[in-house]
Amino acid sequence: MDLLIKNVSYNNKKLHIFIREGVISQISDNLSDFNMPLYTILDGDDNYIFPMLHNGHTHSPMVLFRGYGDDMGLESWLKNRIWPAEARLSEEDYFWGNRLALLEMIKNGTGFFNEMYMNPRSMVRALDDLPLKALINYPVIDGMDEDRAKVQIRDCSQFIEETNWSARLKGGIALHSVYANSEYSLKWAGKYARERKVPLHIHLAETEQEVFNCRRNHRGRSPVEYLDSLDFFKDNRVYAAHSLWMNERDMEIMGDNDVVAVHNPVSNMKVAAGAFFPYEKLKDKGIPIVIGSDGAASNNNLDLLEEMKIAALMQKHHSGNPGLMTAEEAFSLGSGDIPAGIFGTGTGRIEVGSDADFIIINRKSPSMVPSFNRTSNLVYSASGSDVLHLICGGKVLMENRVVEGEDVILSNARARAEALLT
C-alpha cells in the first residue's frame, strides 16, 4: 500500500512525503500535489524527520542477560556469567530474545543492525513480522578447535546458500576474535567471503591482553597484522568491532583495506577495555567509522542516541578538545548516508528516489525544546523514547510509539529470561 506522510518538518520546512514500494517517490510542500487515489496517511503533526538509525555491532539475544552480571571484568564476566548462561539457551530463548531486541531497536529508532550471535536462523525467523533491515552474520567460533570449525563451516555455508537474502536482509560471517578462532577458520572465512562476496564481522583489538597474547602466539604480530597475514582483509568488506588497541601500523593496514571500525563506547567503558577509541587518527586515515551498541549485557540498552552522546563526550573528555566529535559527526556515525552507504541499506537521505528509511522525533518532548539545533538536541538531549514513528523500507514499524504485538514479546521474553537465569 502506498503511504503519504504529511506534515513533517525537515530542515525547518514543512513537507509531505509520498512513498511507493518502499521508496520516496514524491516530496512536496503542497498537499494538493498528491492526487493518488488510494494510500494510507500518517500525519506527522509537524514533528521532526531524520534518517533512521543504524546499529553497527550487536548481539541481539543478549537482551535476555540485561542486568545479569554487571560491574565485572571482561574475562570473569564472560567465564562466570555469560558463557554458562549462553550454553543453556534453547531455540525459543533465542527467538524471544531476538524479538525483544528487535522491539527495543524499533522503539529507539533503529531500522538496521549488524548482528553477531548464535542461531542466526532464529533471527531470520524473528524478522518475519518485524521487518527491520539487517546483516545477519553466521557465527563461526571454534575455540581454536579445527574439527569444531569444520562442522560450523559446513553449516555456515549451508546457511548462506539456503537463506532467502534480499536488499533488506543480507548475510555474512561473524568470527568471534583472533583469540577465539583458529587460524584455520579465519583463513577459510577470508577466502569464502572473497569468493562469495559476503562481508565479515569480527571483534578486533578490544583489550590490551588480546594484543599481548596475539603477539606472543603469532610471531610478534598484532591482531590486525595477524589477520592481514591470513589474507582476512584482502578484497573483503570487514566490520571490526571495537578497534581500540591499535598502533599506527595497524591503522595503516585498516586504511589500506578499507576495514570499517565499529565504535562501541558504552560497552568499552563498562568492561573497562582501557583504551581510548582513536577516532581522530582513524578519520585522518580515511577509515570508515560507524557506531554500535554491542550486546545489551554489556551496555545495557540498545539506544543509539545515547551511544552517540557518550561517544562524543568520551572524545572530548579524553582529548581535552571540546570540538572533537561534534553532534553532527556523532549523529553521522549512526544515521544517514555514512552507515547507509557502508551497509548498503540505501542512500540514507530524505530525497526522491531514496529508500523510505526514517524516524520522526517528537517536537513536543521537553528535551527537544527549544530547537536552535535539532541535531544537537537529538544527540545531546534526546533519548530513544523521543522517537514517535519509525518507517523502514516504507513500512511503518512503529506508529505513535506503538509496535504491533509488543505485549506478547515482553511477556514471553521476560518469562524466558526468568526461567533461564533464576
Ligand SMILES: [Zn+2]
Ligand atoms: Zn561484541
